[in-house]
Amino acid sequence: MDDPPSWIAEFTVTPKEFAAHLDAIVDSGMTPVTISVLADHLAGRAPLPPRPVLLTFDDGFADLPGPTAEALSERALPATAYLTTGAIAPGGRSLLPPAPMMTLDAAADLERSGMEIGSHTVTHAQLDTLSTNGLAYELRTSKAMLEDALGHPVRHLAYPHGYNSAKVRSLSARAGYETATAVRHALSSDRDERYRIARLIVRRNHTVADVEAWLAGGGVRIAPYRDGPKTVAWRWYRRGRAMVRGPEFAG
DSSP, rough: OOOOTTTGGOOOOHHHHHHHHHHHHHHTOOOOOOOHHHHHTTTTTSSOSSSEEEEEEEBBTTTTIIIIIIHHHHTTHHHHHOHOOOOOOTTTTOOOSSBBBBOGGHHHHHHHHHHHEEEESSSOOGGGOOHHHHHHHHHHHHHHHHHHHHOOOOHHHHHHHHEEEEHHHHHHTTTTTTTOOOTTTSBOOOEEEEETEEEEEOOOOHHHHHHHHHTTSSSSSSSSOOOOOOHHHHHHHHHHHHHHHOBBOOO
């Protein structure tokens, strides 16, 4: 977007910059894949193609079925979209601040355009601060809503803002997800964890040169690796705050 809502501005790029980033991916000669291709590799069912790259889009903003899908389709780039069902379903409720959102019935259009659909929970809460029942609701309800809309199983999950824990990962597997992506601000690898796949967030200040560096495998660390002390401390702080305030937006 050229003029995004202030709360999401840090995590947006302009349409012109987005096109340049996509062109850099095409020019890199890498092989775009969906999350299912990576899942098959991590499960030992199939090898990855040479130099794979995975593009993911979270939440379900209004541009996704239109300009974003069109820009990807023009370049024959598949991708994976993780949708927050409470923000896109009729009468739904989520913790996402106000922003133009797509509708749930457009999810099938995304699939037809070449995107794979995954769950991004119901409300976009910080999953690692929720009770067992609250976590089960977020994981199972969003999955069921997407499956009803699409008419087939939805096997993949993205944790809102990457927040997860051993409990979250375990319940995600029990809910029927085959993979879950986090953030981790790192490149994934063929040794990555199926329920904590690393991703990089594209922020507003990232340039084409940054994207080209990532595509070349540089500039950031490589997963898997253990959580550091700051990550663990931040999780405990957020858990304590959630006990007082209730579930909070992950962002």
